[in-house]
Amino acid sequence: MTRIPTPVTRLLGIDLPVVQAGMSWASSCSALPLAVSRAGGLGVVAAGPMRLDDLARVLDETAAGTDSPWAVNLPLYRQGAEDVIELLLSRRPPVVIASQGGPRRYLERFHDVGTRCLHVVAGVEHARKAAEAGVDGLVVVGAEAGGHPPPAMVTTQVLVRAVVSAVPEVPVIASGGIADGAGLAAMLALGAGAAQFGTRFLATEEATVHPDYKAAVLATGVDGTRTVGHGLGVIRAVANDFTARMGRLEESAAELDVRRKEFQSVTLKDAALHGRVRDAKVEAGQSAGLVDSVLPAADVVERVVTEYRAALARLPLPVEPAPESEPESPSA
Ligand SMILES: Cc1cc2nc3c(=O)[nH]c(=O)nc-3n(C[C@H](O)[C@H](O)[C@H](O)COP(=O)(O)O)c2cc1C
Structure with missing residues (x-):
């Protein structure tokens, strides 16, 4: 060893x-x-x-x-x-x-x-x-x-x-x-x-x-993750429909309650257990690209x-x- x-x-x-x-x-x-x-x-x-x-x-x-x-x-x-x-x-x-x-x-x-x-x-x-x-x-x-x-x-x-x-x-x-x-x-x-x-x-x-979660990580490049949920317990996740929706709300400085509602509308569990990789939290780091x-x-x-x-x-x-x-x- x-x-x-x-x-x-x-x-x-x-x-x-x-x-x-x-x-x-x-x-x-x-x-x-x-x-x-x-x-x-x-x-x-x-x-x-x-x-x-x-x-x-x-x-x-x-x-x-x-x-x-x-x-x-x-x-x-x-x-x-x-x-x-x-x-x-x-x-x-x-x-x-x-x-x-x-x-x-x-x-x-x-x-x-x-x-x-x-x-x-x-x-x-x-x-x-x-x-x-x-x-x-x-x-x-x-x-x-x-x-x-x-x-x-x-x-x-x-x-x-x-x-x-x-x-x-x-x-x-x-x-x-x-x-x-x-x-x-x-x-x-x-x-x-x-x-x-x-x-x-x-x-x-x-x-x-879920296998689709692993496939999403492999398909992600070094610039393929986003940070969303700023001020709400920020996460880094693979860019998908969910991060795009959150990103739009954050760019338009939407009210905290509105952002929180969207942030809490899907979970890591949805992606990890049920394979919802297009519209849930596919949490992964920039190193997915490596x-x-x-x-x-x-x-x-x-x-x-x-x-x-x-x-x-x-x-x-x-x-x-x-x-x-x-x-x-x-x-x-
Ligand atoms: C899918 C996922 C779930 C995570 N869950 C937890 C957790 O339950 N508790 C915790 O302290 N950190 C959690 N983390 C953060 C990791 O412990 C670790 O700090 C992070 O993955 C390191 O960055 P890397 O992904 O670039 O290696 C999680 C990270 C990922 C990707």
Whole structure:
């Protein structure tokens, strides 16, 4: 088994700095997280849309399926979040990745049962506060990301650099726009300790989204996504009839209530479960344009390692001192 040791792999006890993003519906199952964790990365169960009994079953399947670390993503805004926290405390997953809220609400309780706590942040101040609260690590999400990019739309490259400078003692996982080993190398060079891959893992055999959703991701170029729902919990999704309708309302500065009604008229579930890819929320990142095949998740992890090696080999190392330059001759 290959190892790429970083502060994040040491913190989490994994071999590779490859994190499969928690994605509602797509990783609300055990198959995808298990495949990634067995391959040496960190698989993440997305608890967001799951009923408690389904989540309990998936947690038990995942725990039984591997001795390697795995994680649960917990959006703190979800209905019944407190019941989910209680369920997780009873199951003691190795890692919890919380998003959309503050860490003080859950941190001590998870630390008491030995669970590592990562917190998803969308800005530098947010990162500082989470670090002060005592999280074990941060997931820093930039504007390229599928799902929920940061409202201020700062790119992953800039935000990761800003966060590692602001809280250098905290291990950071970079997320948003990373689809291959070159992206991983770039994020480690910026000071992150791992990269989180969302859209790349949507196009895997194990991701539990409709085949038409996967086909839509493959058909999307780097400029084929849109951000819509500004001020309402902005999402990045594949451009389609729904994003066009939202875009028109936003351009014409329609009332918030009108925009909210349209925004809530369709869901991610409509696309992910029922394959309504023309007029529902086909959430995916700009990196959809870098993804051209549906693969087994373990192959994605293996490819990332191969591409990472190739990326390192392309770097012009070592950095050599420049030869002494000839003094410039005065012009005639
Ligand atoms: C279909 C989809 C569903 C997502 N669901 C969640 C979620 O439930 N919780 C969460 O914290 N982030 C969610 N995200 C965001 C991802 O965790 C991750 O930050 C993002 O996919 C990274 O960007 P990338 O797609 O460019 O790799 C979702 C993203 C996608 C594409």
